[in-house]
Amino acid sequence: MLNELLPNVKWEKMINATLETLYMTGVSVLATFVLGIILGLLLFLTAKGNLWQNSMINSLIAAIVNIFRSIPFIILIILLIPFTIFIVKSMFGSNAALPALIIGAAPFYARMVEIALREIDKGVIEASRAMGASTWTIIWKVLLPEAMPALVSGITVTAIALVGYTAMAGVVGAGGLGNLAFLDGFQRSQNDVTFVATVLILIIVFIIQFIGDRVTSSIDKR
Numbered sequence: 001m002l003n004e005l006l007p008n009v010k011w012e013k014m015i016n017a018t019l020e021t022l023y024m025t026g027v028s029v030l031a032t033f034v035l036g037i038i039l040g041l042l043l044f045l046t047a048k049g050n051l052w053q054n055s056m057i058n059s060l061i062a063a064i065v066n067i068f069r070s071i072p073f074i075i076l077i078i079l080l081i082p083f084t085i086f087i088v089k090s091m092f093g094s095n096a097a098l099p100a101l102i103i104g105a106a107p108f109y110a111r112m113v114e115i116a117l118r119e120i121d122k123g124v125i126e127a128s129r130a131m132g133a134s135t136w137t138i139i140w141k142v143l144l145p146e147a148m149p150a151l152v153s154g155i156t157v158t159a160i161a162l163v164g165y166t167a168m169a170g171v172v173g174a175g176g177l178g179n180l181a182f183l184d185g186f187q188r189s190q191n192d193v194t195f196v197a198t199v200l201i202l203i204i205v206f207i208i209q210f211i212g213d214r215v216t217s218s219i220d221k222r
Helices: 011-045 055-070 073-079 081-088 094-118 122-130 135-171 176-186 191-219
Strands: none
Touching (some): 011 094, 011 135, 055 094, 073 094, 081 094, 094 135, 135 176, 176 191
Protein backbone atom coordinates (compact mmCIF):
# COMPACT_ATOMS: atom_id res chain seq x y z
CA MET A 1 0.00 0.00 0.00
CA LEU A 2 2.77 2.42 0.99
CA ASN A 3 4.76 1.59 -2.14
CA GLU A 4 1.74 2.38 -4.26
CA LEU A 5 1.25 5.78 -2.61
CA LEU A 6 4.97 6.62 -2.68
CA PRO A 7 6.34 4.69 -5.67
CA ASN A 8 9.56 6.68 -6.08
CA VAL A 9 10.67 6.66 -2.44
CA LYS A 10 13.66 4.41 -1.81
CA TRP A 11 13.50 3.92 1.94
CA GLU A 12 17.12 2.91 2.41
CA LYS A 13 18.24 6.16 0.76
CA MET A 14 15.69 8.08 2.84
CA ILE A 15 16.98 6.54 6.09
CA ASN A 16 20.59 7.28 5.15
CA ALA A 17 19.67 10.86 4.27
CA THR A 18 17.88 11.24 7.62
CA LEU A 19 20.95 9.95 9.48
CA GLU A 20 23.13 12.42 7.56
CA THR A 21 20.81 15.28 8.52
CA LEU A 22 20.86 14.19 12.17
CA TYR A 23 24.66 13.93 12.07
CA MET A 24 25.11 17.41 10.58
CA THR A 25 22.58 18.90 12.98
CA GLY A 26 23.97 17.16 16.07
CA VAL A 27 27.63 18.04 15.50
CA SER A 28 26.88 21.63 14.49
CA VAL A 29 24.53 22.17 17.46
CA LEU A 30 27.20 20.93 19.89
CA ALA A 31 29.90 23.14 18.36
CA THR A 32 27.52 26.10 18.11
CA PHE A 33 26.56 25.72 21.78
CA VAL A 34 30.20 25.85 22.91
CA LEU A 35 31.35 28.61 20.54
CA GLY A 36 28.17 30.63 21.02
CA ILE A 37 28.55 30.62 24.80
CA ILE A 38 32.20 31.67 24.52
CA LEU A 39 31.40 34.51 22.12
CA GLY A 40 28.32 35.55 24.11
CA LEU A 41 30.28 35.62 27.36
CA LEU A 42 33.01 37.73 25.73
CA LEU A 43 30.40 40.15 24.35
CA PHE A 44 28.80 40.45 27.78
CA LEU A 45 31.93 40.57 29.94
CA THR A 46 33.77 43.14 27.77
CA ALA A 47 30.76 45.46 27.55
CA LYS A 48 30.75 48.76 29.43
CA GLY A 49 30.41 48.33 33.19
CA ASN A 50 31.08 44.59 33.22
CA LEU A 51 33.91 42.48 34.61
CA TRP A 52 36.28 42.61 31.62
CA GLN A 53 35.24 46.00 30.26
CA ASN A 54 37.18 46.64 27.05
CA SER A 55 35.52 48.66 24.30
CA MET A 56 38.07 47.68 21.62
CA ILE A 57 37.71 43.93 22.13
CA ASN A 58 33.94 44.26 22.50
CA SER A 59 33.65 46.21 19.25
CA LEU A 60 35.86 43.71 17.41
CA ILE A 61 33.88 40.67 18.59
CA ALA A 62 30.58 42.45 17.92
CA ALA A 63 31.70 43.29 14.38
CA ILE A 64 32.70 39.68 13.67
CA VAL A 65 29.42 38.39 15.08
CA ASN A 66 27.35 40.90 13.13
CA ILE A 67 29.15 40.21 9.84
CA PHE A 68 28.74 36.43 9.93
CA ARG A 69 25.21 36.67 11.36
CA SER A 70 24.16 38.88 8.46
CA ILE A 71 25.48 36.83 5.53
CA PRO A 72 22.73 34.66 3.96
CA PHE A 73 23.58 31.03 4.61
CA ILE A 74 23.60 29.89 0.99
CA ILE A 75 26.13 32.67 0.18
CA LEU A 76 28.18 31.78 3.26
CA ILE A 77 28.53 28.20 2.01
CA ILE A 78 29.92 29.45 -1.28
CA LEU A 79 32.28 31.94 0.40
CA LEU A 80 33.65 29.22 2.68
CA ILE A 81 34.34 26.67 -0.07
CA PRO A 82 38.15 27.29 -0.05
CA PHE A 83 38.21 27.09 3.77
CA THR A 84 36.03 23.96 3.73
CA ILE A 85 38.28 22.23 1.19
CA PHE A 86 41.32 23.15 3.31
CA ILE A 87 39.72 21.72 6.48
CA VAL A 88 37.93 18.58 5.24
CA LYS A 89 39.59 18.12 1.82
CA SER A 90 36.23 18.15 0.03
CA MET A 91 33.28 20.43 -0.70
CA PHE A 92 30.79 17.54 -0.85
CA GLY A 93 29.28 15.37 1.87
CA SER A 94 28.08 15.82 5.44
CA ASN A 95 31.45 16.82 6.89
CA ALA A 96 31.90 19.51 4.25
CA ALA A 97 28.72 21.22 5.48
CA LEU A 98 29.91 21.49 9.08
CA PRO A 99 32.19 24.57 8.81
CA ALA A 100 29.47 26.66 7.18
CA LEU A 101 26.79 25.37 9.58
CA ILE A 102 28.88 26.20 12.65
CA ILE A 103 30.18 29.55 11.40
CA GLY A 104 26.68 30.53 10.32
CA ALA A 105 24.93 29.54 13.56
CA ALA A 106 27.46 30.37 16.31
CA PRO A 107 27.21 34.18 15.91
CA PHE A 108 23.41 33.94 15.88
CA TYR A 109 23.45 31.97 19.12
CA ALA A 110 26.12 34.24 20.63
CA ARG A 111 23.69 37.17 20.47
CA MET A 112 21.08 35.05 22.24
CA VAL A 113 23.63 34.22 24.94
CA GLU A 114 24.50 37.89 25.37
CA ILE A 115 20.82 38.83 25.71
CA ALA A 116 20.28 36.04 28.26
CA LEU A 117 23.24 37.24 30.34
CA ARG A 118 22.01 40.83 30.26
CA GLU A 119 18.74 39.69 31.82
CA ILE A 120 20.53 38.50 34.97
CA ASP A 121 20.01 40.75 37.99
CA LYS A 122 23.23 42.75 38.37
CA GLY A 123 22.73 42.69 42.12
CA VAL A 124 23.49 38.96 42.11
CA ILE A 125 26.77 39.59 40.27
CA GLU A 126 27.73 42.46 42.58
CA ALA A 127 26.96 40.36 45.66
CA SER A 128 29.25 37.61 44.36
CA ARG A 129 32.03 40.12 43.74
CA ALA A 130 31.57 41.58 47.22
CA MET A 131 32.04 38.12 48.71
CA GLY A 132 35.37 37.80 46.91
CA ALA A 133 34.34 35.47 44.10
CA SER A 134 36.75 35.38 41.16
CA THR A 135 35.62 36.13 37.62
CA TRP A 136 35.70 32.44 36.68
CA THR A 137 33.67 31.56 39.78
CA ILE A 138 31.09 34.17 38.82
CA ILE A 139 30.93 32.77 35.28
CA TRP A 140 30.48 29.13 36.38
CA LYS A 141 28.47 29.63 39.57
CA VAL A 142 26.36 32.70 38.75
CA LEU A 143 26.16 33.71 35.09
CA LEU A 144 25.74 30.35 33.38
CA PRO A 145 23.39 28.76 35.99
CA GLU A 146 21.19 31.89 36.13
CA ALA A 147 20.99 32.13 32.34
CA MET A 148 20.68 28.38 31.66
CA PRO A 149 16.91 28.28 30.92
CA ALA A 150 17.33 31.03 28.33
CA LEU A 151 20.49 29.37 26.97
CA VAL A 152 18.65 26.07 26.44
CA SER A 153 15.70 27.85 24.88
CA GLY A 154 18.11 29.71 22.59
CA ILE A 155 19.97 26.60 21.49
CA THR A 156 16.62 24.95 20.74
CA VAL A 157 15.73 27.79 18.37
CA THR A 158 19.22 27.63 16.86
CA ALA A 159 19.03 23.85 16.41
CA ILE A 160 15.78 24.21 14.49
CA ALA A 161 17.39 26.87 12.30
CA LEU A 162 20.32 24.48 11.72
CA VAL A 163 17.94 21.79 10.44
CA GLY A 164 16.84 24.32 7.83
CA TYR A 165 20.46 25.18 7.09
CA THR A 166 21.26 21.49 6.46
CA ALA A 167 18.47 21.40 3.88
CA MET A 168 20.00 24.41 2.10
CA ALA A 169 23.46 22.85 2.34
CA GLY A 170 22.04 19.76 0.67
CA VAL A 171 21.32 21.78 -2.47
CA VAL A 172 25.08 22.30 -2.95
CA GLY A 173 25.98 18.67 -2.31
CA ALA A 174 26.19 18.35 1.46
CA GLY A 175 23.96 15.28 1.63
CA GLY A 176 21.02 14.75 3.94
CA LEU A 177 17.31 15.18 3.37
CA GLY A 178 17.75 18.51 1.60
CA ASN A 179 20.06 16.95 -0.95
CA LEU A 180 17.69 14.03 -1.50
CA ALA A 181 14.67 16.31 -1.87
CA PHE A 182 16.51 18.45 -4.40
CA LEU A 183 18.23 15.80 -6.52
CA ASP A 184 15.68 12.97 -6.43
CA GLY A 185 12.59 15.02 -5.68
CA PHE A 186 12.79 18.35 -7.47
CA GLN A 187 15.17 17.64 -10.36
CA ARG A 188 13.49 14.33 -11.25
CA SER A 189 9.96 15.65 -10.59
CA GLN A 190 9.36 12.97 -7.95
CA ASN A 191 7.02 14.86 -5.66
CA ASP A 192 6.56 11.92 -3.30
CA VAL A 193 10.29 11.97 -2.48
CA THR A 194 10.14 15.70 -1.72
CA PHE A 195 7.01 15.15 0.40
CA VAL A 196 8.52 12.37 2.53
CA ALA A 197 11.78 14.31 3.00
CA THR A 198 9.80 17.35 4.12
CA VAL A 199 7.74 15.30 6.58
CA LEU A 200 10.91 13.80 8.07
CA ILE A 201 12.45 17.27 8.47
CA LEU A 202 9.26 18.44 10.23
CA ILE A 203 9.40 15.44 12.56
CA ILE A 204 13.02 16.24 13.46
CA VAL A 205 12.04 19.86 14.17
CA PHE A 206 9.10 18.82 16.37
CA ILE A 207 11.31 16.42 18.35
CA ILE A 208 13.96 19.11 18.89
CA GLN A 209 11.31 21.59 20.04
CA PHE A 210 9.73 19.04 22.39
CA ILE A 211 13.06 18.12 23.99
CA GLY A 212 14.08 21.78 24.27
CA ASP A 213 10.79 22.74 25.93
CA ARG A 214 11.00 19.87 28.41
CA VAL A 215 14.61 20.62 29.38
CA THR A 216 13.88 24.35 29.73
CA SER A 217 10.87 23.64 31.97
CA SER A 218 12.86 21.23 34.15
CA ILE A 219 15.69 23.69 34.86
CA ASP A 220 13.64 26.90 35.12
CA LYS A 221 13.03 27.35 38.84
CA ARG A 222 11.27 30.73 38.56
